Amino acid sequence: MAPSLHPLIDNGITPGSSSFSGGKLHCRCASDQVEITLNSNVAHNHACGCSKCWKPSGSLFSIVGVVPRDAVSVTANASKLSLVDKEATIQRNACKDCGVHLFGRIEKDHPFKGLDFVHVELSDEKGWQEPQFAGFVSSIIEQGSHPKEMDEVRAKFKAVGLQTYDVLSPVLMDLISTFTAQKSGIRFANL
Ligand SMILES: N[C@@H](CCC(=O)N[C@@H](CS)C(=O)NCC(=O)O)C(=O)O
Ligand SMILES: [Zn+2]
Numbered sequence: 001m002a003p004s005l006h007p008l009i010d011n012g013i014t015p016g017s018s019s020f021s022g023g024k025l026h027c028r029c030a031s032d033q034v035e036i037t038l039n040s041n042v043a044h045n046h047a048c049g050c051s052k053c054w055k056p057s058g059s060l061f062s063i064v065g066v067v068p069r070d071a072v073s074v075t076a077n078a079s080k081l082s083l084v085d086k087e088a089t090i091q092r093n094a095c096k097d098c099g100v101h102l103f104g105r106i107e108k109d110h111p112f113k114g115l116d117f118v119h120v121e122l123s124d125e126k127g128w129q130e131p132q133f134a135g136f137v138s139s140i141i142e143q144g145s146h147p148k149e150m151d152e153v154r155a156k157f158k159a160v161g162l163q164t165y166d167v168l169s170p171v172l173m174d175l176i177s178t179f180t181a182q183k184s185g186i187r188f189a190n191l
């Protein structure tokens, strides 16, 4: 059987709702779940093949989107959260008991500082923005996917209407490079 990319991708994509304005995420513990309340829909929601983003078991990709950090609050069992990797740019807060990542936050100077990274499949609500593209696709080889499977993986994304990139989408790459240019002193008129 072909490997699962992700349950939210494998059988086609369900569009989100433009009027949806947030909901709750829960970890996968049987009791005393960590609860996160998001007062916003996600943006730039996408499949990520990197080794650092949380994936449901059996899936090759994570689905991860961003929300303004001011829209994120931990509303139950905060004491179960711990940082996965204190050195990483994205400080991923995971449940110590079930391992699910509840939110990732950037504290250092970075183009995406101010945005938290979240996985909407941890919510029971419907209406979250659907995945827009797939990023870090080639990274799945680093986790053991066979290089010869890559055409099939990219074809599957294409079949559900998603573009694939080996880093991020052009919009996000341009944001990162704009930030880097400005850091080096370049000033753009009319941004
Ligand atoms: N090939 C690497 C890529 C890791 C990577 O750069 N991930 C991206 C996408 S989530 C990132 O921005 N990481 C920053 C971080 O994890 O802090 C891997 O799979 O581990
Ligand atoms: Zn948990």
Ligand SMILES: [Zn+2]
Pocket (backbone or CB within 6 Å): 048, 049, 050, 051, 052, 053, 062, 136
């Ligand atoms: Zn990632």
